[in-house]
Amino acid sequence: MTDQVHFLRRPATIRKLWILLWAVLALTVAAQVFIPVEGYFGVDGWFAFAAVFGFLSCAAMVFAAKALGALLKRKDDYYDR
Amino acid sequence: MTADLLAYPPLLLLIGAAIIATAPRPVGVAAMFIGPLAALWAVWTAPEGVTLAAPYLGLTLEIMEVSPVRRLFALVFTLMTLVGGLFAFRQAARTELAAAFAYAGSALGICFSGDLLTLFLFWEMLAIFSTIVIWSGGTEKARAAGQRYAVLHLLGGLVLMAGILGLWSNTGSLDIRILTGQLGTLSGWLVLGGVLINVAAPPLSAWLADAYPEASATGTVFLSAYTTKAAVLVLILLFPGATILVGIGLYMVFYGIIYALLENDARRILAYSIVNQVGFMVTAVGIGTEVALNGAAAHAFAHIIYKALLLMSAGAVLYRTGRSKCTDLGGLFQTMPVTAICGIIGALAISSFPFTSGFTTKTMISEAAHMEGLVAVYFLLAAASAGVFLHAGIKFPWFVFFQKDSGLRPKDAPWNMAAAMIIFAGLCIFFGLYPDPLYALLPYPVEFEAYKAAKLVFYFQLLLFSGLAFFLLLPWMKRTETVSLDTDWLYRVALNRLARKAIAGFAGVASATAAFATGRVRQLIAAAERVASGSGVLARSWSVAGSALIVSAMLSLYILAYYLTA
Numbered sequence: 001m002t003d004q005v006h007f008l009r010r011p012a013t014i015r016k017l018w019i020l021l022w023a024v025l026a027l028t029v030a031a032q033v034f035i036p037v038e039g040y041f042g043v044d045g046w047f048a049f050a051a052v053f054g055f056l057s058c059a060a061m062v063f064a065a066k067a068l069g070a071l072l073k074r075k076d077d078y079y080d081r
Numbered sequence: 082m083t084a085d086l087l088a089y090p091p092l093l094l095l096i097g098a099a100i101i102a103t104a105p106r107p108v109g110v111a112a113m114f115i116g117p118l119a120a121l122w123a124v125w126t127a128p129e130g131v132t133l134a135a136p137y138l139g140l141t142l143e144i145m146e147v148s149p150v151r152r153l154f155a156l157v158f159t160l161m162t163l164v165g166g167l168f169a170f171r172q173a174a175r176t177e178l179a180a181a182f183a184y185a186g187s188a189l190g191i192c193f194s195g196d197l198l199t200l201f202l203f204w205e206m207l208a209i210f211s212t213i214v215i216w217s218g219g220t221e222k223a224r225a226a227g228q229r230y231a232v233l234h235l236l237g238g239l240v241l242m243a244g245i246l247g248l249w250s251n252t253g254s255l256d257i258r259i260l261t262g263q264l265g266t267l268s269g270w271l272v273l274g275g276v277l278i279n280v281a282a283p284p285l286s287a288w289l290a291d292a293y294p295e296a297s298a299t300g301t302v303f304l305s306a307y308t309t310k311a312a313v314l315v316l317i318l319l320f321p322g323a324t325i326l327v328g329i330g331l332y333m334v335f336y337g338i339i340y341a342l343l344e345n346d347a348r349r350i351l352a353y354s355i356v357n358q359v360g361f362m363v364t365a366v367g368i369g370t371e372v373a374l375n376g377a378a379a380h381a382f383a384h385i386i387y388k389a390l391l392l393m394s395a396g397a398v399l400y401r402t403g404r405s406k407c408t409d410l411g412g413l414f415q416t417m418p419v420t421a422i423c424g425i426i427g428a429l430a431i432s433s434f435p436f437t438s439g440f441t442t443k444t445m446i447s448e449a450a451h452m453e454g455l456v457a458v459y460f461l462l463a464a465a466s467a468g469v470f471l472h473a474g475i476k477f478p479w480f481v482f483f484q485k486d487s488g489l490r491p492k493d494a495p496w497n498m499a500a501a502m503i504i505f506a507g508l509c510i511f512f513g514l515y516p517d518p519l520y521a522l523l524p525y526p527v528e529f530e531a532y533k534a535a536k537l538v539f540y541f542q543l544l545l546f547s548g549l550a551f552f553l554l555l556p557w558m559k560r561t562e563t564v565s566l567d568t569d570w571l572y573r574v575a576l577n578r579l580a581r582k583a584i585a586g587f588a589g590v591a592s593a594t595a596a597f598a599t600g601r602v603r604q605l606i607a608a609a610e611r612v613a614s615g616s617g618v619l620a621r622s623w624s625v626a627g628s629a630l631i632v633s634a635m636l637s638l639y640i641l642a643y644y645l646t647a
Contacts, residue, residue, distance in 0.1 A: 028538065040459065050538075050540070054550070055547065058471045059550055060464075061472075062550070062557055065343050069563075072567075074564055075562065076562045
């Protein structure tokens with residue numbers, strides 16, 4: 001165990017996991033062809049709406065956190081001094 | 082009466098706490114399991130209505146009032162005490178366990194309070210015993226954080242008390258009833274304000290992430306369950322449909338996400354996500370329809386279980402490695418598989434991933450927003466669901482169990498910790514696959530289909546693309562050894578500096594006054610010396626004639642005075 005790199009940490013496995021992730025993502029979008037999403041308010045029924053909305057919301061939150069972080073972050077011994 | 086008291090669940094946990102605190106260890110351990118089991122039975126079999134009342138100061142205190150929503154919260158609180166006890170009983174200190182049980186008992190007391198005075202009593206007990214749980218962390222930081230926590234919550238209690246007294250004098254009633262209509266009065270606002278402090282609402286959200294992570298590996302598990310959720314129940318009972326709660330809840334939702342994204346300490350990430358999750362419940366109470374209140378109650382039930390599970394997982398890591406910072410951890414899945422898998426299940430549940438309890442409960446709140454036509458609220462909740470997956474669902478397990486290889490090879494969790502995690506992980510999946518038993522306990526009839534094909538497609542897209550965003554944006558989320566400032570900066574730093582300045586100012590004034598006074602006294606002494614010493618007027622040797630003259634003058638004055646007054 002200690003000498004051998006764990007199977008989940010081998011580069012080959014990680015590459016396969018990425019391929020798997022993309023495949024699953026494609027599948028969830030493709031599923032919308034067969035299962036129509038009506039949506040509550042119109043826009044949320046658009047093709048791949050949730051995919052784009054989820055991705056963009058997360059990106060927005062990460063960037064917002066980054067920007068606020070520049071203002072709010074202090075060394076973690078800040079309150080001990 | 083005795084039989085009535087033994088059917089009073091809070092008392093059963095408080096007796097348990099007393100036994101744990103005083104009896105020999107084996108007896109205490111037995112109490113740790115028998116107490117919650119007995120309480121669970123008492124909660125389950127309690128008939129509805131006011132079942133325990135006592136006269137006090139000409140009032141009738143309704144000590145135990147049972148309704149479906151109260152019973153639901155009481156059930157999950159006692160379940161939490163039972164499984165939390167299993168998680169902690171071999172590792173935690175006796176004080177912490179006793180305080181945790183008394184803390185749980187106080188929370189149960191809140192669940193069943195039929196009037197505001199009884200509620201207030203348990204509200205203060207809750208503050209006191211939770212402070213002791215924090216102090217049981219045993220470090221200097223825990224002591225300081227516990228002190229800040231206690232001061233804030235006792236202040237919150239005062240605000241609540243002021244509101245209760247105002248309501249009493251305005252309406253003549255202390256009954257727990259819907260007070261949303263009282264929000265035109267100061268008393269109504271004071272009651273709401275006092276309750277909001279305990280749900281970690283803005284601007285005082287910071288106490289939660291300040292205090293909870295300073296408790297021990299086991300203490301934080303208990304803390305995550307009671308204070309905020311007891312306050313959510315009180316909001317459901319007192320302020321359903323108070324529109325301001327929608328805004329407050331949404332703020333909490335995004336506050337939790339942003340601060341959790343910035344945070345490096347794994348247990349602090351989870352503390353911020355408590356604020357985030359409670360925000361969903363507060364929003365639901367603000368929407369206030371039957372579906373929304375069902376959603377708030379169901380989500381609180383599911384949340385207590387998966388949040389405790391997450392903190393158990395982080396607690397087991399802390400117990401084995403002594404670390405909880407993401408920058409120190411990573412790669413632990415190799416030697417802590419049970420802890421990792423249970424942590425991942427908790428993380429999926431908090432993200433409301435399909436087939437977990439989060440999915441079958443949180444989506445009720447979104448449904449309520451949709452039914453009321455609250456477009457903005459609906460989409461903000463959807464964005465927040467994506468954000469929860471980002472900050473807790475992936476971030477927590479990724480940085481603790483995967484990420485890089487930290488070189489740490491700790492043993493997996495001790496058997497009792499593992500057992501507690503497996504029970505709660507099982508419940509997360511059980512209520513995800515089969516939510517009907519939970520739905521049957523909700524306050525209003527449920528006509529809600531948790532699983533529809535289109536809804537599954539929507540949520541899989543939403544969550545999995547959030548996952549993609551996480552991994553693509555990973556370079557942007559590199560962990561830094563930092564803390565993030567919050568409103569608690571005002572009382573931890575600004576007020577502190579102000580106090581120091583004020584003290585220094587007072588000291589300056591005091592020393593100036595003292596110097597002035599000393600100078601004056603010195604001058605006086607010098608003057609006296611001048612008069613009385615050496616060649617001073619009073620010290621000179623006088624001639625006999627002069628002395629005789631003065632003496633005769635004084636005698637004449639005396640005689641004159643005598644005749645005038647006689």
